[in-house]
Structures are given as structure tokens and as C-alpha cells.
Amino acid sequence: MLEELKKQVFEANMELPKRGLVTFTWGNVSGIDRESGLFVIKPSGVSYETMKPEDMVVVDLDGKVVEGNYKPSVDMPTHLELYKAWPEIGGVVHTHSPWATSWAQAERAIPAYGTTHADYFYGEIPCCRVMTAEEVAGEPGHYEIEQGKVIIETFRGKNPMYVPGCVCAHHGPFTWGKDAAEAVHNAVVLEEVAKMAVRTELIDRNSVPAPQYMLDKHFLRKHGKNAYYGQIKKG
Template sequence: MSRSAFASLRDEVLAANLRIPATGPATLTWGNVSGVDREAGVFVIKPSGVPYDRLRAEHLVVALDDGRVVEGELRPSTDTETHRSLYRAFPSIGGVTHIHAPHAVAFAQARRPIPVLGTTHADTFDGPVPVTEPLSAEQCAADYEFNTGQVIVELLGGDGERARTVPAALVAHHGPFTWGADADASLEHAVICEAVAEMALHTLSLGAARPPQHLLDRHFTRKHGAGAYDGNPGAV
């Protein structure tokens, strides 16, 4: 494990965390992004309670995949064990974001999935953003943060396939967790999750009609999978 690898990952995770206030979905310090280096067996996460405008690369915490901190003087985010739980369960993901974005949190608090009501949702999520069962008293009493990740794993299934096509979940009464290929992608999914949650709330207030499945499928597959043709990867 080299320090230079940690420095690169720190820079990536710092940049993603600094985008949280710029994109607007979080209040105060209610959000964190992490990124993982699978080869080195470490992940980097925001420290607990540090304002974004004061956050520096040296503040970020480096932890092993067993949870032990190996670099960083500050306490890591209280959500660290939830991030670790998701990394352990889903080997394909490279970044995790948790933001208390208000519209997505509203669905989580109501214990309702974010429904697919249009193509904007279907561009990223191949189905509703699901909501977990509430944590039990036993799960809250011991290893609460790790168990928060485990209820997501139980919801999506251990094979990781659903996690690839719906890179987000709502923890009941808590809020959204999102993930992606790297830290930046996980934050992008968090921003999209909040946007479609807000759209869904407005649409439901007007009276929603579910779009045809073939239209939703077309929008998802033109951006994802072997036949994807949206965008110009590598152009910027």
C-alpha cells in the first residue's frame, strides 16, 4: 500500500465532497462521500462534522476494509461503517454517497419508494428507488451503522445485480445512500436521486399516470449496457 495511491484517492474524494454544497442537496455538514481503492484494500471518507469550506485533503480519513483507520487525525464520518458494509457487499462499486437531501429524505421518512414517473428517472434508475425495512431494536443497539448498510444489502440482494441497475436506496426513516463506479459517480447519483424525488412529489400532487414500460426501458438502455449510445465517453 503506497502513500501516493492514498493521495490520489484523497484528491478524488475531496473533490466529490466539495461538490456537495455546490450542487445544493445537503444542509450544513449533512453529507459525506467516500471512495475505495480495491487493490490497496482501503477507502477514504470525509471526517465527521467538518464544514465543506474548511475541508482539506489532509483532513480525510483512510481506513482499511476491516474498518481500522490507518491515516488521518480526525474521527471519520459516523456513516463510515455503512459505507464499509456496502463496499464489502458490492465489489463493483467504487464510491458511496450519503446526503440528507430533503425530497429523497421525505420518501424515506414516509417509507415509500421513489416511483418511476418519467424518463428523467429512467435515464439513471431501472426501476423505483427502493426503501428498506426499518432497523430492529437489536440492529440499532449494536453495530447500528454497519447494520444500516446491511438492510440495504438485504433489500437489493447479495448478487449485486440490482445494485448495478438501481444505484440508490432509501433507508427507512433515515435517507438515501447512493453509489457508483467512483466517488464522483456516487455523488452524481445522489444529485439525480434528489432531483427525481422532487419531480415525483410534484407529479404525485398533480395525479400521476405511470409511463409505458417500453418508453422507460428505452431511456435506460440508451445510457446503460452493451447497446448504450448516449453521450461521448472520453471526449471531455
């Protein structure tokens, strides 16, 4: 079932340790097949060193496991909420990558200090609000569903494909994209941008974001209908 998607999601998961984004099993990637309404996600607490494509777990949009020898990642309900809210996304990533997580722990959005940021994220990368005691408490899965809802609340009125990620207060980053591979790509960018933003402020505590017209230029040079970066004309 969904063998090709399982392979893609497996490979996207394996990118995380390769890119230095995870310690132990602290990360998970999923990818969705919109036609069947099923998504594929990493199993919970399984080591990257032994994980295989067939260990991926298939889940439906009610959160029910429809195939798999393992329990899905504990963060599965968060992925699910995002897939339900945003039909334009095809992949979701959660990590505890250290630079992005540090912004989450400090409860701060990451300012758009330069073009590296603007090439992928159109404006600051938001920090979702601290969750309430009620949201966090309750049965297994409740907290993880609420986590998803808080992310969606953060992007109300915004295009999630224009800012394909956020940091969740005192927790860590989530990113997304048109598929699992792009979501991982955005997770790598977020970590790099989070690192440079810390250093920018070390160099000058009063640093200011890049001017809006530079952010416009760089994001639209890669993503707008008149994009001219890379080999394939997107417009």
C-alpha cells in the same frame, strides 16, 4: 498515501454543498482503491468551509483507520458494508437531501414516473425497511453496520449498478457508483427525481409509472452495451 484518491473524494464531498444536497455537515462521500483494499472517507462533523484533501481519512476493509488526523464519518461502517458486499462499486454517498429524505420519512419507494428517472435508475428506487430495535441499539458502530446490511438485503437478487441508490426509512438516501464522482452524480439525480415524483403526485394523485418499454429504452440508451448517448460509445 492514496493522494489522488483523497483529492477525488475531497472534491466529490465538496460537490454536495455546491449542488444543494447538504445543510451543515449532513453528508459524506467515500471512494475505494480496490487494489489496496483501502477506502477514503470524509472526517466526522468537519465543516465543508474549512475541509482540505489531507483531512480525508483512510480506512481498511476491517474498518480500521490506517491514516488521518480526524475520526472518520460516523456512517463509515455503512460504507464499509457496501464495499464488502458489492465489488462493482467504487464510491458511496450519504446525505439528508430534503426531497429524498422526505420519501425515506414516508417509508415509500420512489416510482419511476419518467425518463429522467429511467436515464439513471432502472425501475423504482427502493425504500429500505424500518430497522429493528435490536439493529439500532448497541455499541457505537453496530447500528451503522446494520444500516449497511439492511441496504444489502434490499438489493438481494438485484444489480446494485442498475439502481444505484435507495432511501433508508426515517433516515435518508444512500447512492453509489463506479467512483466517488459518479456516486455524487447519482445523489443529485436521486434528489431531482424525488422532487419531481412528489409534484407528479400533486398533479395527479393516481399517476402511474412510465411503461416498462420506455424505462428500458432510456436506461439502455445510456447504460446498456448498445448505449448511444454521450460522446463515448460504451458498447
